[in-house]
Amino acid sequence: MIDFTGQTIIVTGAAGNVGQALAIKLSALSANLALADMDENRLRASAKQLGAAPLLIAGADARTEDGANRIAHECLARFSRIDGLANTVGAFQLKNVADGAAEDWRALMDLNALTALRLSQAVLPAMVARSYGRIVHIAAGAGARSFAGAGVYAASKAAVMRITEALSEEHKAQGVTANCVMPGTIDTPQNRAAMPDANASKWVRPDELANVIAFLLSREASAVTGSAVPVTGRL
Numbered sequence: 001m002i003d004f005t006g007q008t009i010i011v012t013g014a015a016g017n018v019g020q021a022l023a024i025k026l027s028a029l030s031a032n033l034a035l036a037d038m039d040e041n042r043l044r045a046s047a048k049q050l051g052a053a054p055l056l057i058a059g060a061d062a063r064t065e066d067g068a069n070r071i072a073h074e075c076l077a078r079f080s081r082i083d084g085l086a087n088t089v090g091a092f093q094l095k096n097v098a099d100g101a102a103e104d105w106r107a108l109m110d111l112n113a114l115t116a117l118r119l120s121q122a123v124l125p126a127m128v129a130r131s132y133g134r135i136v137h138i139a140a141g142a143g144a145r146s147f148a149g150a151g152v153y154a155a156s157k158a159a160v161m162r163i164t165e166a167l168s169e170e171h172k173a174q175g176v177t178a179n180c181v182m183p184g185t186i187d188t189p190q191n192r193a194a195m196p197d198a199n200a201s202k203w204v205r206p207d208e209l210a211n212v213i214a215f216l217l218s219r220e221a222s223a224v225t226g227s228a229v230p231v232t233g234r235l
Contacts, residue, residue: 002218004031008079009217010071011035012062012119013088015042017188018138018213020049021206022086025214027051034075036060055079062089063110068118072126082126084134084217089115094149101152108152113159120167124176133176134217137164139228141182157182161228168226177225179216183209184232204233 009026013019014035023035023046033054037043040058047054055078061067075082091111095101116137127133142150143157160180167178185191187203212231215221 002029002214002220004029004083004218006032007083008032008034008075008081009084009086010075010082010119010123011086011088012071012115013037013090015039015046016088017186017190017206018209019086019088020046021210022088022213023047023054024049025207025210026086026217027054029214032079034071034078036062036071062087062115062119065118065121068115068122071119072122076126081130082123083132085119085123085136086213086217087116087119087135087137089119090138093153095152096149097151101149104152108156109159112153112156113163116160116163120163120178124171127176128171128174131175133171134221135164135167135176135178136213136216137178137180139164139180139182141184141230141232143182144228164228165226172225177216177221179221179224179227179229181209181212181216182228182230182232184230184235187233202234204231208233 009031011019011023014023015037027050035054036057043056043058057071057074060070093104095104137160139160140157142154143161146154164178164180183204185203187200187205192200209231
């Protein structure tokens with residue numbers, strides 16, 4: 001059985017649907033948690049679902065070097081170690097090229113790809129120093145093949161995949177693994193509202209995605225690195 005006793009995991013985007021599900025899963029597996037999110041009220045509310053009191057880091061903007069470093073530094077100050085990073089920060093936006101998709105380029109690249117870079121850079125020194133670490137980012141199936149309206153979104157998620165592959169090659173000899181997951185449509189209140197006629201029973205539940213991420217964060221996943229793992233539900 002996977003057990004995180006004595007280990008410290010950072011979860012970013014921890015007040016979101018996937019972040020909350022992952023925090024609940026990791027808490028049940030005895031991890032020490034550092035939960036980061038821009039929204040302090042939602043972060044505090046989500047933390048009430050956990051058995052143990054996590055470290056809460058509110059308002060740190062992971063798109064910036066200072067924000068990402070603050071998350072890592074506050075985790076180290078509290079726990080003296082960083083065993084894993086689960087980065088669930090991201091955004092979804094659809095717009096056709098002819099309708100001005102280029103207008104969304106910076107926002108999606110920053111939220112989806114730049115955060116992956118900043119956060120990875122922030123946690124790597126602590127991981128390399130201990131010759132152990134697990135980094136998991138959220139990509140998407142569209143990162144492998146786009147569809148109508150998803151050009152910029154898909155490009156940002158493809159960037160996450162390439163960043164993950166590079167991280168793996170750069171640090172696997174130092175005991176640090178880097179992987180990403182490629183979820184299909186996630187069963188969230190937002191997606192149900194946006195697609196009321198869809199069959200949500202075939203979508204990926206946040207807790208199902210959390211199970212996969214938890215494995216990739218675990219000691220048991222030592223032989224898995226540089227991978228983009230499809231988590232597509234039943235579609």
